[in-house]
Amino acid sequence: MNATQGLVNNTIRFSAVDGPGNRFVVFTQGCNFNCITCHNPYTITECTDCGVCVGSCPEDALTIEAGPLVLVDRSACTDCDICIDVCPEDSTPLARYLTVAALVDEIRTVRPFISGVTLSGGEATQQPDFVRALFGAIKADDELTGLSTMVDSNGSAPLAVWEDLADVIDGAMIDLKALDPDVHVQLTARGNTEVLRTIEYLADIGKLEEVRLLIVPGYNDDVATSERTAAWLHRVDPDMGVKIIGYRAHGVRDEASHVPDATPEALAAFTDAFRRRRFTRITVV
Ligand code: SF4
Ligand code: SF4
Structure with a gap:
């Protein structure tokens, strides 16, 4: 593989849920997390x-x-x-390897109808050269002027990767599976040190579009966790977007089938914790 092609699971020409506005989305194949709650487990491995x-x-x-x-x-x-x-x-x-040139050609065909392009996954930053090449090509293309470039990420890439991508990314939506490192390991099989550093770094450079919190009963849905999470994110940047997502069992692997759906009370507790800290860009789904 080289930088001019990426391993892609799928593309969607129009999405209203993968970042701001109407977006062309490229779902990459391969992820370094193994989340028990993953709704797209077929994107995890090659x-x-x-x-x-x-x-x-x-x-x-x-x-x-x-x-x-x-x-x-x-x-x-x-x-x-x-x-x-x-x-x-x-x-x-x-899943298949697609070239940057082929993707740019496809994006051109829908240019009048979209506001940007999102790289999602899998975990797109596992293919950082591809991210840089695709977003760099979009930025350099006169017909694609004005499209925003966003990454939907688990946040685990090393700081050096984010620093290298900073000039071609307009924003990033970062999953914070759990603030507590032990709970993060239970949910993803990986620690969260890099995730927290990524959130801080992207906020620092003004490119943290949104932090996404998946509320999973029995793991991270208690009131104390909602308060700690809101307090930590408030220290980072109270102007960030926050999306509070209730876990739904539908479509997950058998190992998570015992986990019930998130309760309205838990979602309300998280929403309240952020509202009281004057976050204004809160979405609950
Ligand atoms: S060839 Fe094997 S690893 Fe590849 S998709 Fe089929 S079953 Fe899965
Ligand atoms: S089983 Fe065959 S028809 Fe169905 S998705 Fe796979 S390749 Fe396509």
């Missing part, structure tokens, strides 16, 4: 070409060649997702 999914396709769109290498006949694929359901690796045979 396909190993094991071949397990090949026989499952009702359209015979999948074949395996010597290598081994699993190939997709996209003209036959009906997006039924059966291959994703049977994959034992949290992957998909449908």
